[in-house]
Amino acid sequence: MATTTSVRPPVSTEKPSRPSKWREGLAGYVFLSPFLLGFMGITAIPMLYSLYLSFTNYELLGKTSDWIGFDNYKELFTNDLQFWHAVRVTLVYALVAVPLKLAAALGVAMLLNRERRGTGLFRGLFYLPSLLGGSVAVAIIWQAMFDRNGAFNSLLAVFGIEGKPWVNDPDWALETIILLGMWQFGAPMVIFLAGLKQVPQELYEAAAVDGASGWRRFINITLPMLSPVIFFNLVLETIHGFQGFTSAFVISGGTGGPTDSTLMYTLQLYIRAFTEFEMGSASAMAWVFLLTIGLLTMVLFSTGRMWVHYADEEG
Template identity: 70%
Template sequence: MAIAPPVAAPRQREAGPARARQRQNLAGYAFLGPWLIGLMLITAVPMLLSLYLSFTDYDVLSPLSEVEWVGFDNYRRMFTEDPSYWHSVTVTVTYALIAVPLKLLVALGVALLLNRAFRGVGLFRGLFYLPSLLGGSVALAIVWVSMFNRDGAFNSLLGFFGVQGQAWVHDPEYALETLMLLAVWQFGAPMVIFLAGLKQVPVELYEAAEVDGAGAVRRFWHITVPMLSPVIFFNLVLETINGFQGFTSAFVLSNGEGGPVDSTLMYTLNLYINGFVKLDMGYASAMAWIFLIAIGLITAVLFRTGRFWVHYSDEGNG
């Protein structure tokens, strides 16, 4: 009579890979642990707390146990009773609608110039990228303000050509424009991304178009722009979000007050003033959540409209 073989052997063979996968999962969770803890303590919990505070009257200095629940009063006050709120919205939207397109146009133009092989091109790329390395630093904003003061370098340059200068940063008519100019000057980061995108455009397309008699302008609009549209879209989303979040330069220029005559009262600066100067953290939290929702909606609109003009090279390949 034949004896049936033991059935435990396959299970033993499967136990080894299962334990290995389990050890790999544990190692992954161990590496993710610090990030997850930071996400909870630094991002998630403060966000939920600010959502709660947006429905309260809280002055920062009092303990959380003494906050007064006011419901939607902060939101009602924001939309119906606070003229400075709508003024900051207007300033921020104006800043973003002008500074972001100009910054992208300059970045694309410089990228097209640097997408050529000539002596010292690496040095020029590094020099143009340098301002973006400084980012929105306080030191850079201070230097920029000093350049556009009445005795600054910009007026000295104008005086060389016989043009009378003025205190640009202290004039309500031009103060916001100086901030826009600072934003445009920091075009290095999108320029590098545009350069990377231009390197991916097949040279054969330009050669075929040139053989067909297409000039430089037609090649740009019918080859460069469509092939570069995903990169344009990427830069547009990032720079739009950054444009609406502008804070440091406006804070330094106005000494944290949004001046002159509230001409540089950006939304984030107004939020800071309400939360940390006026100590009205409940109202500032409500402003922050409206700002978050607005940025989310703007980003969603960009993604929704992007499908009509963004073209990917693998479309239609299944």
């Protein structure tokens, strides 16, 4: 029988010509142009302009925009009591809400990690609040729930406990916002669930054979194996915690009340810019905020090397 042989076409070894490379590069920039234009017009140019405004005494409704150097920054750090009060409120919110949110997310993720009937439904229900995000509607509902005649006081009345106007009480208004932030733990919960799926079950089985308790297995196996996921959630939720605005704005009516108990940093920045119209000072606050978040992120990454363990690490 006659055999047939396939002939491969010759492979061209010629390098693309300069016009061809230029056309490929041009096509790439054309496809990138929507992002580049959006980034320049919405992010880069406004940021640079706000940096310039932070060195001026520009007022939104004023006509003057004189260069004053670092006076806005000096005023913030030396004489602006509202600035430091907003810093304190934001720190309290972030230091309390973020750990509680991550703890709730990890706890629920461990409960939903095993496959049982209805587990998928419960995962969706727990994730639902995060889909709503920091929307105005959620903040309005939350405000109504914790009002004098709200659902929370009605629940307390069933047990004979007298309620109070939680959102209007200076001692409890910030706590209601912290509770709202903790309630929206769906996003980190899903990430924790994905991390738990990657933990080898053989480790738990070996620990059980050695007689390790559930708490010991959690400390010695779950937490070390989840440390990269915990670190990821910690960075994202810390940044998100410092950026809290919508709930404080809606619940306080845009004032930071009662008695500035919910005056978070971003809300004070908004008031400074669009209520007091001091755009120069507000721009300085924005850049202080940006640099602080950047510094905090660097600190988290530098300290993360001490407690974050990756599976492919030697030793």
